[in-house]
Amino acid sequence: MAAKDYNPYKTAQDQFDRVAGMLDLDQATRDLLRNSLREHHFSIPVQMDDGGKKVFRGFRVLHNDARGPGKGGIRFHPQETIDTVRALAMWMTWKCAVVDIPLGGGKGGVICDPHNLSLREQELLCRGWVRQLARNVGPFSDVPAPDVMTNAQHMLWMLDEYETIHGARYPGFITGKPVGMGGSLGRTEATGYGLIFTVREALKEMGIKPEGTVASVQGFGNVAQYAIELFTRIGGEVLCVSCWDQEKQQAFTYKKQDGIDLGELFPITDSFGSINQEKARELGYEALPGGAWLEQEVDILIPAALENEINAENVNKISKRVKLIAEGANGPTTIEADEGIKEKGIFLIPDFLANAGGVTCSYFEQVQSNMNYYWEKDEVLGKLDIKMTAAFMATSEMAKKNKLYMRDAAYVIAIDRVARASQNRGWV
DSSP states (O other): OTOOOOOTTHHHHHHHHHHHHHOOOOOOHHHHTTTEEEEEEEEEEETTTTEEEEHHHEEEEEOOOOTEEEEEEEETTOOOOHHHHHHHHHHOOOOOOTOOSSSSEEEEEEEEOOOGSSSHHHHHHHHHHHHHHTOOOOOTTTEEEOOOOHHHHHHHHHHHHHHHHSSSSSSSGGGOOBBBBOOOHHHHHHHHHHHHHHHHHHHHHHOOSSSOOOEEOOOSSSSHHHHHHHHHHHHHHHEEEHHHHHHHHEEEEEEEEEEOOOOHHHHGGGGGSSHHHHHHHTOOEEEEEEEGGGGGOOSEEESOOOOSSSSSGGGSSSTTTTTEEESSSSSBHHHHHHHHHHHHTTEEEEEHHTTTTTHHHHHHHHHHHHHHOOOOHHHHHHHHHHHHHHHHHHHHHHHHTTOOOOHHHHHHHHHHHHHHHHHHTTTH
């Protein structure tokens, strides 16, 4: 999922260790929180369309559930690793805690490339994943959701398999379902909108009006698309986006000097967020190398793809004009790059705060599903705005009061909440 010598789990543990020292946590609490509570590794045999069999490797990691049921997405990715899943599960724990929702952190994955699988093969993979875990996940223990290269249809297949196995209806077992089948209105927009709610609050704090600000975005999946939509609605402009080109097997940055137009790009983008390069050029977009998004003369950078994208090798390429980085992806910035960002004086909204809109709305969906009662879209997005704004303000206040980097402030709040819950339960 990233450079071979980069281990996201080590990064997650190092980030935890740094803040555990600030909080002066005892050794037992540190040992509990820097590791997963439970892990499942398993094989999923699938009958392929050509008549042959193929065995896929799957994972589910529950990092901590002291504050509530585990919560976290399922990734389908050819370069998935158990350490990536472990890191993401840990980050989910902190994410749920920093926005103060009563959930813990989990994550799942399958090593596969959905681009090369038919819909039937994908369905069998989803059902096989659930069969391996049907006794270990559920609406009150561990609740999955979509993530990289999984979608509402995958979630519905998984729900159907879970309900078939257990012989009853459990719509709260999984979130990210289609609206009309237990899904929540507003869920599709939630992560991208939540990101921009925090950007809006950061700009207010910095005394900058969003009108006239320019952003560069990495990624063009669900998070990036809705972040761009809301950012332009509040007056900002997006100069360029970068995305993976499946056909050419490399990333490209698509730039238009007067700003990108979602209405132009949507029709030439596939379901995985890959933009058709030839058609983009016909529309007047310049195709630059994948890393060019980071080097643009903009006010705001929004990494909304994968981890390890801002690192020691490229952090110095960030323009002096950049005032704000809002992390839409999980773990996009390495510890070494953080030092460079601090030196440049750039305000940073850390990933597990900035992109917490998705899990917050997943929580709303879970509550609605368990009640069998559904809210209107404006109510969902209004609740989301309140939660994200409150979490940003609490983190910013902590940072200012204690002269902390925003990432450290968010970690202090989140880790302290989880540590207290674990201690109150008598675990440590």
